[in-house]
Amino acid sequence: MISLNYRDSRPIYEQIKDGFKKLIATGAIGADEKLPSVRALATQLSINPNTIQRAYAELEGEGYTYSVPGKGSFAAGRGEADQARRAELAEKFRVLAGELLSLGVSREELAALLKEVKV
């Protein structure tokens, strides 16, 4: 379910984090569904369990998951996860829009662009 790209410059724990964020946001991992155990993921990907632990801890900190002591990590309900994802994507949007503005795209053109986007 998570695949690592070894040519990616992002650190592995970030790739794991982003992988789960996508899976949770798309609903591939439903609300209250259990994430794979640290051990299972460590053996499956052949990577250090502490790296996975770190990714899980940060996912929890960002509101994508919650953990139950002794049971593992679970995907948060859509509400929390969506909110976290929204904040993150909004930040990315800000960066991209800023870059477009600095390239001379006017605010009107940007608004027009936004209207073109279909869901």
Next chain:
Amino acid sequence: MIEVRDVIKKFDGFAALDTATLTVPKGSVYGLVGPNGAGKSTLIRHLTGIYRQDAGSLEIDGQSVWENAELKARIAAIPDDWYFFLQATIRDMMRFYKGFYPNFSTERYEKLKEVFAIDEKRQIRRLSKGMQKQVAFWLALSAMPDYLILDEPVDGLDPVMRRQVWSLMMGDVSERGTTVLVSSHNLRELEDVCDHVGIMDHGKVLLERSLVQLQDNMVKLQVVFKDGMNEVPADLPVLHASKLGRIHTLIMRMNAEEATARVAAYDPMLIDAVPLTLEEIFIYELGGADYAVKDIVL
């Protein structure tokens, strides 16, 4: 926990280890890296009780390793030249291991038989180099050790087997809290499996950090300065700088935020912070120690 304090070992006056100091926390996977001849294997031979240090101390769980059979029964090691009896089959060697390791699990040995898929009645010396390594892993993992000490362990293994043995070891680390010390030159691979790294050179451990700290402590910035500014400002603490066209690549010994802030003060047109790979950290850390790829044309 493995604690090595100021160990000195001399061979005919040559100090192979010169006040080497390192600490491997329990349950961690520690990657020992360094150029050829840095003393990695010598240090590992001390930890497995083969060499005795001239000075300093080596302790595992607070006990000295030398001639300590009880402690060594909890350590499995795979040296670069793994020893087996000349005529021995895999099964013979298994019996030998079983005599040494009270925790040896026959059940595990049987399970791993399917993983490695080598006929246990075959003589080890007739196997290929890579298959002999597989047998070494097979027996070491069956010994259920608390400490696994590996000297360039995956050399000679094919890509599938490499992943297979790492996967088995990572399972043990998360399940049983096994502590792994591994020396290797394959930094790409260490980056996935290690959480601590020690860099050795000239018989010393130059630095040891957790991988997170190591990557947080050095950053690569790609910067385009404004027109008229062709040189990197002299007061930036730059470890290494190179230039391609207008793009300066700066290596700085600080975390990404701090470095970006320092460079941003010069109002550049572009700043991009890129995390360093372990290989790059290795090269730049040792670059200061007078070790680098020389531009020699033959």
